[in-house]
Amino acid sequence: MKKTFYSNGKLLITGEYLVLDGAKAFALPTKFGQNLNVEEGENQEFSWKSYNEDGTIWFQDTIPFSEIINPIIAATPSVKSTLITILNEAYKMQPAFINTSKGYQITTELSFPKKWGLGTSSTLINNIAQWLQIDAFELLKTSFGGSGYDIACAQNDSPITYQLQKGKSKVENIKFRPDFTDAIYFIYLNKKQNSKTAIANYQNNKAEDIEKSIITINKLTTEVLQAKAVTSFGHALEKHEAEMSYVLETSTVKESLFSDFNGQVKSLGAWGGDFVMVVSEVNPKTYFNSKGFNTILTYDEMILK
Structure with missing residues (x-):
């Protein structure tokens, strides 16, 4: 059977x-x-x-x-x-x-x-x-x-x-269904990231003061979840990217690929591949298509409700 x-x-x-x-x-x-x-x-x-x-x-x-x-x-x-x-x-x-x-x-x-x-x-x-x-x-x-x-x-x-x-x-x-989910998009970066390798690199190179960063990230996670407006949500994500850029000693994905984009771009999971989350009050499809990124999903297309 x-x-x-x-x-x-x-x-x-x-x-x-x-x-x-x-x-x-x-x-x-x-x-x-x-x-x-x-x-x-x-x-x-x-x-x-x-x-x-x-x-x-x-x-x-x-x-x-x-x-x-x-x-x-x-x-x-x-x-x-x-x-x-x-x-x-x-x-x-x-x-x-x-x-x-x-x-x-x-x-x-x-x-x-x-x-x-x-x-x-x-x-x-x-x-x-x-x-x-x-x-x-x-x-x-x-x-x-x-x-x-x-x-x-x-x-x-x-x-x-x-x-x-x-x-x-x-x-x-938890409940996460803010009024601005129509401003959240997921963009595939056209390459698969090996999460095992990324984790190993992190474990081998993390700083001794990692506890400070954990406290910061915990606060930012709370900010993300409690955000009532798209601006505060995007600002919390921006601060999160900056902290992780410091931890990983690498540029954010926005700095590397999308410095002229008017909105937030957040790496998801292992940095350097797979999907990013984009926060934009204007549909960003034209912008990302022009950069060669054509797999663009809305929040409702990607996420279980």
């Missing part, structure tokens, strides 16, 4: 990087996500196919159970080796799903282009955890790494704040 599981994609609005060290982050689940379909198979193996949103296959392979139980560490990470790592950690948490099975036919289906970076890995991990009834946050920690905010978005259908407290995930559902 076919079983289907679904998880939401994610966008991290505030607290990027610092969420790893306990900052309070604000995140939004997206209308886009990923399905996991599980059917009985044979030959003590996984027959796996992963589909893009356009129906094309972006990954396909057969993985014997033996490779999950006793994985060989790949010299160069690949989609297959990452998948084996996730399944191996899931096996440690719930061995019965392999020990008592003949095999599985698995398909995954993205509802967004994989290059968008809305959570191909996190939605997969959360779907596997749903299937096996194991802790998705623990599975993320042992297999892929990260703060876990993306798992929280995968599991919740409303805006959230997310914070790590003594290593435990604290998730709060």
Whole structure:
């Protein structure tokens, strides 16, 4: 019998990087996500196919159970080796799903282009955890790494704040539906950012006084959430970008690419790729099209209500 599981994609609005060290982050689940379909198979193996949103296959392979139980560490990470790592950690948490099975036919289906970076890995991990009834946050920690905010978005259908407290995930559902959502847009920067690499760079280079920045970012997250007008919302985002520019010792995306833009541009998640959030009281499509950025979504097109 076919079983289907679904998880939401994610966008991290505030607290990027610092969420790893306990900052309070604000995140939004997206209308886009990923399905996991599980059917009985044979030959003590996984027959796996992963589909893009356009129906094309972006990954396909057969993985014997033996490779999950006793994985060989790949010299160069690949989609297959990452998948084996996730399944191996899931096996440690719930061995019965392999020990008592003949095999599985698995398909995954993205509802967004994989290059968008809305959570191909996190939605997969959360779907596997749903299937096996194991802790998705623990599975993320042992297999892929990260703060876990993306798992929280995968599991919740409303805006959230997310914070790590003594290593435990604290998730709060919040109301975020200001009158100015029609001034919020999401622009794809035409390149995928490797979040694992970005996190590693942050961890290796963060300053000793990071606690000061966490306090600042926590205050700015509150300002963002409490903003009643588009001007105060944009101003809080601008201050957030400036603080993170100091922490990461790099220019903001507006300074680098859009210095002549009349509005706010906020990096989301790992700096340097994926989506940015734009706040503009005038539709910015013409401006960003002229710069070569043609994937522009409104707030209502991107975010779960």
